[in-house]
Amino acid sequence: MVLVVRTDLKMTAGKISAQCGHATLACYKALVKANPKLVRHWERTGQAKIALKGTSEEQLLELEAIAKSLNLCARSIVDAGRTQIEPGTRTVLAIGPAPVRLINEVTGSLRLL
Amino acid sequence: MVLVVRTDLKMTAGKISAQCGHATLACYKALVKANPKLVRHWERTGQAKIALKGTSEEQLLELEAIAKSLNLCARSIVDAGRTQIEPGTRTVLAIGPAPVRLINEVTGSLRLL
Numbered sequence: 659m660v661l662v663v664r665t666d667l668k669m670t671a672g673k674i675s676a677q678c679g680h681a682t683l684a685c686y687k688a689l690v691k692a693n694p695k696l697v698r699h700w701e702r703t704g705q706a707k708i709a710l711k712g713t714s715e716e717q718l719l720e721l722e723a724i725a726k727s728l729n730l731c732a733r734s735i736v737d738a739g740r741t742q743i744e745p746g747t748r749t750v751l752a753i754g755p756a757p758v759r760l761i762n763e764v765t766g767s768l769r770l771l
Numbered sequence: 772m773v774l775v776v777r778t779d780l781k782m783t784a785g786k787i788s789a790q791c792g793h794a795t796l797a798c799y800k801a802l803v804k805a806n807p808k809l810v811r812h813w814e815r816t817g818q819a820k821i822a823l824k825g826t827s828e829e830q831l832l833e834l835e836a837i838a839k840s841l842n843l844c845a846r847s848i849v850d851a852g853r854t855q856i857e858p859g860t861r862t863v864l865a866i867g868p869a870p871v872r873l874i875n876e877v878t879g880s881l882r883l884l
Contacts, residue, residue: 661788671784672884675774675791675822682792683799683818704851705796709788738817771785 659685659700659754660765662712662721667749673742674750674771677735678709681752684733689755692731700755709771718751725753725764772798772818772867773878775825775834780862786855787863787884790848791822794865797846802868805844813868822884831864838866838877 661678669677690697700706712718718734725732732753739745754761774791782790803810813819825831831847838845845866852858867874
């Protein structure tokens, strides 16, 4: 699973942590229904999670669309904005779990957070 | 749900993000079995997640024990240590979801991450 975190929002580490929790759970819940076998395999093999740097809302939406066009599970989190950022801000996109090769087709060029 | 993140390990934001994803999922999976009604309530009310500063492995273990003594769901993540930190290092403790009043009995004195 990859977590693409918007760095342009200048969120604190705490805010990023909570948003990544939301995104992880959103993808897990979607995929455990759609493809429980894939989720079990991921759980048995260390349930890898990698956080990557995103740069804008547009980029997150584009990556989400590409992921979905490859039949990958993808969920972006829209923050309620009660704390550090504007309501309705898209903060983190989670993709997967899925084979690394497939995820790399979407996010292979992004840098580690 | 609170996520107590060890700040003494000097993890990068990316590492913290992945560990918080692990911890969130661990607590969710445990509690959805033990108390699905509570999880549903939390999901319907914004599934709050707050990241807090932890200072040591001992502290994480102590908070985990206190949480469990109050019948709260608590899971700490032991990292495989393939990247930034030593194998077997405890990185993040998740507690909850649970009523704020109860979680505050365990982590009310900790600062926001």
